[in-house]
Amino acid sequence: MLIATVIVVLIVVGGGATALALALSDHSSGLAGNTTSLTVAGTGSTTSGEGPASSIAQTGGTGSTGTGSTGGPGASGPGASTDSTSADGSSSSTGSSSSTSVAAKQTTTSGATTSTTHAGTTTSTAGSTAASAKVVVIDPGHQAKGDSSLEPVGPGSSTEKAKVSSGTAGVVTRVPESKLALAVGLKLRDSLQAHGIKVLMTRTTQDVNISNIQRAQFANKNHADLFVRVHADGADDQSTHGIHVLYPATIKGWTDDIAVQSKKAAQLAQQDLIAATGAQDRGIDARGDMSGFNWADVPAIIPEIGFMTNPTEDKLLETAAYQDKIVQGLTKAILAFLGVK
Numbered sequence: 232m233l234i235a236t237v238i239v240v241l242i243v244v245g246g247g248a249t250a251l252a253l254a255l256s257d258h259s260s261g262l263a264g265n266t267t268s269l270t271v272a273g274t275g276s277t278t279s280g281e282g283p284a285s286s287i288a289q290t291g292g293t294g295s296t297g298t299g300s301t302g303g304p305g306a307s308g309p310g311a312s313t314d315s316t317s318a319d320g321s322s323s324s325t326g327s328s329s330s331t332s333v334a335a336k337q338t339t340t341s342g343a344t345t346s347t348t349h350a351g352t353t354t355s356t357a358g359s360t361a362a363s364a365k366v367v368v369i370d371p372g373h374q375a376k377g378d379s380s381l382e383p384v385g386p387g388s389s390t391e392k393a394k395v396s397s398g399t400a401g402v403v404t405r406v407p408e409s410k411l412a413l414a415v416g417l418k419l420r421d422s423l424q425a426h427g428i429k430v431l432m433t434r435t436t437q438d439v440n441i442s443n444i445q446r447a448q449f450a451n452k453n454h455a456d457l458f459v460r461v462h463a464d465g466a467d468d469q470s471t472h473g474i475h476v477l478y479p480a481t482i483k484g485w486t487d488d489i490a491v492q493s494k495k496a497a498q499l500a501q502q503d504l505i506a507a508t509g510a511q512d513r514g515i516d517a518r519g520d521m522s523g524f525n526w527a528d529v530p531a532i533i534p535e536i537g538f539m540t541n542p543t544e545d546k547l548l549e550t551a552a553y554q555d556k557i558v559q560g561l562t563k564a565i566l567a568f569l570g571v572k
């Protein structure tokens with residue numbers, strides 16, 4: 232979520248001169264009552280994930296952002312940096328196809344003969360000795376400093392959204408969401424690796440600048456069997472607490488190829504997170520406003536591991552014991568999703 236006021240600018244391409252700017256507070260309850268297809272979750276006064284849903288829902292017309300998209304689902308071909316282990320290095324993983332290309336989801340790679348990856352399938356690399364290993368890409372949400380420059384919310388979309396926001400923060404501990412997400416993400420990496428899973432991280436430090444599109448493209452490029460984006464939540468009402476898991480809404484041309492598998496992963500994650508932590512069960516939510524979902528060609532979830540605006544949960548989230556419970560729950564769910572014992 233965002234702390235600061237968010238400005239979303241919708242540029243109507245073809246209309247030429249029309250530009251609409253909306254300034255919305257981060258905890259806007261604008262989700263209620265909106266009728267566009269982009270936002271499915273009705274989380275009311277809470278905000279979650281990579282940024283505000285309400286702003287996108289209010290600015291995004293279905294014509295420009297949804298079914299009219301020109302970007303069909305396709306796999307980014309195996310690029311030169313397929314073997315990199317982190318997207319931290321701006322030169323290694325995200326490269327040329329980042330913010331300037333609005334229709335880059337369908338990528339043609341020179342020499343590649345296939346370009347389609349459906350949810351739940353993996354593409355083996357000829358000669359790879361680890362072709363059968365399951366791959367999980369973990370994306371610890373946010374980063375030390377947000378980047379408010381804009382990128383399309385989905386391939387071919389004229390609706391734009393901040394590349395990456397700075398997230399929420401602990402109301403008592405003052406710990407930023409980015410730091411909590413990184414700590415839990417690193418523990419999750421270690422846990423999954425101990426079960427033989429190949430884990431790649433979008434970042435392993437705070438001081439990076441990686442947009443949500445770039446994070447998704449990193450998961451695509453590495454043919455992740457699951458893309459796990461770790462976030463925590465915030466709300467105006469400090470009594471709000473608990474865990475929920477987000478997954479991509481079905482948007483034709485963007486996420487219709489990953490929605491079913493993503494929902495399955497979300498259900499498993501929610502169930503096992505609640506069992507492991509005893510946190511309040513807030514269910515799962517389909518979301519159409521997350522750039523990092525809309526650009527993904529692989530199954531993706533966002534576990535919202537707790538409310539940092541709830542004093543009790545904030546303090547709990549900073550304890551090693553509670554983080555371990557979260558990791559334990561996520562590990563169980565991910566292994567089940569991947570069919571790994």
Ligand SMILES: [Zn+2]
Pocket residue numbers: 232279280281282372373398399408462463
């Ligand atoms: Zn977040």
